[in-house]
Amino acid sequence: MSEQDEEGQSPPSENPTATATLQHPAKRGPVRLKLVVLSGPEAGKSYPLEPGQYRIGKDASCEIVLTEKTVSRLHLVLEVQEDRVIARDQSSRNGSFFEGRRFSELELGPGTVVVVGAVSVKVVAQDSRERPRLLSSRERFGGLVGRSRKMREVFTLLERLAPGTSDVLIQGETGTGKEVCAEAIHQESSRQKGPLVVVDMAGIAPSLIESELFGHVKGAFTGANSDRAGAFERAHGGTVFMDEVGELPLDIQPRLLRVLERRQVKRVGANDYRTVDVRVVAATHVDLEAAVKAGKFRADLFHRLAVLRVMLPPLRERPEDIPLLVDTVLQRMGRPPSALSEQTRAMLSQYPWPGNVRELRNVVDQVVNLGEEALPEMAEAPSKQRPAGPERELPFKEAKERLIDGFERDYLKGLLERCEGNLSRAAREAGIDRVYLRKLARKHGLVDDSRGAQED
């Protein structure tokens, strides 16, 4: 197996007939492929794919070694044939994913990105000029955590834009971490020692928004008993976070545009402008482009705000992040990972989370404090996003059992294969009691009692 650095050129093949082929619909003739690692410790490495089998895993004996901790010793096998490449997950612990969904078998073609545990790899033509964008290897940015490809793309972007001076628009559904993201941008910028002033447009009466943002002078309106600085003046030298900017009334929008363009504010009732040194980070959960089309948001303000855009993906598009988020939430609660059973974790990983990370945090909190009885409400929550599986039509208890059964079987199968059927080793690796493990394995027909299970 030859291994190249992505920065280098692929050497010409010594034996062109022995290379992997895949019919490209647009071209005649075969397309030779290679696998490029996009994230993790081996990011940038690439491997030409020739007909045959490639084992991908942490074990040094694999043809493609990925040392990242979420990768199983033997994780995925690529079967490279003359005209196609098939990827088969090897009952890996953390799964293999394509477009956010776990797969056990998948046909790969040029451009396919799959996630092995948490490591993204991409199949490209060997002579492709495209230099795949390498992803940040970090799993957190400020208070945001995630190891999915989508979140790593966000972190890559944030690494680049946070230290700059440009204003930023953060878009994402409720609970996707927009406020945490704004805090992180502030903390990673040169303004970190300055103030971060948060203004939630949805939480202020429309008549008071102007004064909140720009301040007022004494007597400007009833109740204005003294001069008051607005959010922009208070944030001088720092950052203003405008949450739910889509709620800004149309008549105030030109005034915000002026602040963005000239960095000048005029207090309500005053005649003079004051210059402010602020960075504006705005967020919205609504589609601002649609609001512009509907005449509810000024196009010029939108374009000025949207120069740099961060899109926070919904949790249902990155289920690989759920285990890490669950652990992070437990840690923030001061609880150990063992505070949740494997069954509960399996349930949490299956749920589509319409309320995103906030909902996940609340459910984990409830389950830890109230016990697993808190889960049924979760399963009853409506979701259009979730594909209807056969278990969706069953009574809750039965559906839950079936789901857990499937999870247990897959998990144990992979575990016992990795541990070559050695129950003691498997129990240690999984962190569960050996007697319980034996009981589970027997339930799923995974130990042959006539031969007696291996204990050491």
Ligand SMILES: Nc1ncnc2c1ncn2[C@@H]1O[C@H](COP(=O)(O)OP(=O)(O)OP(=O)(O)O)[C@@H](O)[C@H]1O
């Ligand atoms: N990627 C993440 N990693 C860790 N915690 C997260 C992440 N995303 C969100 N959270 C947590 O979820 C909760 C909600 O996040 P936040 O308030 O930033 O969401 P939001 O997008 O601003 O929501 P809304 O639109 O409803 O205001 C917080 O407790 C936050 O710490």
